[in-house]
Amino acid sequence: MECIGFIGLGLIGGSLARAIRKFHPEIRLTAYSHTRATLDEALSEGVIDEAWEQNDPRFSECDLVFLCAPVQTNISYLPFLKKTVKSSCLISDVGSVKGEMQEAAEKAGLSRQFIGGHPMAGSEKTGFSSSRAYILENAWYFLTTTEKNAPEDIQKLRHLVTDIHALPLVLKPEEHDFLVAGVSHLPHLVASGLVNTIKNLDDPEERMKLVAAGGFRDITRIASSSPVMWEQICLSNRNCILKVLDSYLDFMKHARELVAAGDGKALNEMFTSSRDYRDSMDDTRKGSVTRQFLLYVDILDEPGGIATITTLLAMNQISIKNIGVIHNREFEEGVLRIEYYDEDSRNRSAEILRKRNYIIRKTM
Numbered sequence: 472m473e474c475i476g477f478i479g480l481g482l483i484g485g486s487l488a489r490a491i492r493k494f495h496p497e498i499r500l501t502a503y504s505h506t507r508a509t510l511d512e513a514l515s516e517g518v519i520d521e522a523w524e525q526n527d528p529r530f531s532e533c534d535l536v537f538l539c540a541p542v543q544t545n546i547s548y549l550p551f552l553k554k555t556v557k558s559s560c561l562i563s564d565v566g567s568v569k570g571e572m573q574e575a576a577e578k579a580g581l582s583r584q585f586i587g588g589h590p591m592a593g594s595e596k597t598g599f600s601s602s603r604a605y606i607l608e609n610a611w612y613f614l615t616t617t618e619k620n621a622p623e624d625i626q627k628l629r630h631l632v633t634d635i636h637a638l639p640l641v642l643k644p645e646e647h648d649f650l651v652a653g654v655s656h657l658p659h660l661v662a663s664g665l666v667n668t669i670k671n672l673d674d675p676e677e678r679m680k681l682v683a684a685g686g687f688r689d690i691t692r693i694a695s696s697s698p699v700m701w702e703q704i705c706l707s708n709r710n711c712i713l714k715v716l717d718s719y720l721d722f723m724k725h726a727r728e729l730v731a732a733g734d735g736k737a738l739n740e741m742f743t744s745s746r747d748y749r750d751s752m753d754d755t756r757k758g759s760v761t762r763q764f765l766l767y768v769d770i771l772d773e774p775g776g777i778a779t780i781t782t783l784l785a786m787n788q789i790s791i792k793n794i795g796v797i798h799n800r801e802f803e804e805g806v807l808r809i810e811y812y813d814e815d816s817r818n819r820s821a822e823i824l825r826k827r828n829y830i831i832r833k834t835m
């Protein structure tokens with residue numbers, strides 16, 4: 472692959488371009504995005520080689536084009552690409568919904584060239600300035616294919632995904648859309664619903680907002696995500712979202728009945744079941760593919776305990792992907808769980824912490 476073009480260069484397009492630049496510096500990268508400032512920033516950082524115009528005829532030079540704008544905006548570019556790209560050029564996207572995009576690609580006469588893509592990673596931030604190459608590392612990267620795609624084309628994309636250290640998972644578009652309706656789209660609706668409920672219930676002094684602590688903040692982080700992106704996702708994946716939303720509403724109705732009836736036993740069973748399932752999530756990941764690098768360490772319950780560890784690791788140039796105290800059946804007293812980007816960082820951390828007499832409870 473000699474030339475890859477991007478349409479849209481925000482959080483995900485920018486992260487993908489950075490990752491390709493990092494692992495394949497020989498590939499020529501070009502982009503068009505809505506805001507000129509984004510393209511200038513990408514050029515000055517050396518992430519792309521050329522900034523192109525909207526519907527630029529030079530897209531004919533690409534071997535692969537990634538559509539990285541909001542989902543329905545991506546669809547609007549298909550007629551231009553059909554007219555412009557060479558017949559050997561592959562077209563992919565990073566959109567969070569795949570079915571509607573696939574149908575549109577077929578309608579545009581691009582079924583052979585189009586292979587849907589969706590990195591299952593990101594954040595509540597937007598824009599190129601928040602993009603990072605590592606966002607995609609060790610993340611699932613869905614590729615949605617049909618029988619119209621040639622196996623060697625699927626293989627090309629699979630290799631690229633592997634080269635940037637993401638984890639390819641090939642699925643049918645409709646399988647993808649139901650999975651993500653459950654684990655991504657429903658949670659965003661729930662987060663938005665929670666925040667708006669509290670906004671409506673709060674008093675004029677906004678005391679609920681003032682006292683909202685860890686639990687509320689943890690579960691609602693994603694409510695800060697881009698409204699345009701989520702509007703388009705909800706419109707594009709309506710049927711699957713309605714199905715999972717109905718199940719969720721039935722469940723909440725049942726939970727309401729248990730609270731109203733004062734049924735402590737049933738409530739306890741409900742919380743036990745969700746706690747056990749949530750705690751088993753890391754094990755599931757481990758069973759399918761080892762994609763996490765974890766260390767569990769005892770910390771003293773005193774102010775600055777976590778800061779001491781993070782400072783120690785930062786002084787040794789070790790980056791942390793995630794950190795937090797967890798309490799579960801295995802670690803009833805609570806331990807600090809640290810997640811790393813790679814195995815080497817985790818192993819070096821264990822060595823450094825042991826030397827400082829920290830007790831490592833488990834690495835995985």
Ligand SMILES: NC(=O)c1ccc[n+]([C@@H]2O[C@H](COP(=O)([O-])OP(=O)(O)OC[C@H]3O[C@@H](n4cnc5c(N)ncnc54)[C@H](O)[C@@H]3O)[C@@H](O)[C@H]2O)c1
Binds near residue numbers: 568591595700
């Ligand atoms: N944010 C996430 O966590 C996440 C994760 C995986 C996939 N996605 C998907 O990635 C896509 C982009 O999301 P993002 O988070 O990078 O959003 P973003 O807002 O950071 O980036 C969107 C980019 O598209 C550009 N754009 C908007 N309208 C355009 C147009 N008409 N023509 C050309 N460019 C245009 C914007 O200028 C921006 O550069 C969406 O389809 C989204 O569903 C997002």
Ligand SMILES: O=C(O)C(=O)C[C@]1(C(=O)O)C=C[C@@H](O)C=C1
Binds near residue numbers: 566590593654656
């Ligand atoms: O972590 C977040 O902030 C995200 O919302 C990322 C997230 C998700 O739901 O997990 C959001 C949408 C994408 O399509 C993929 C990933």
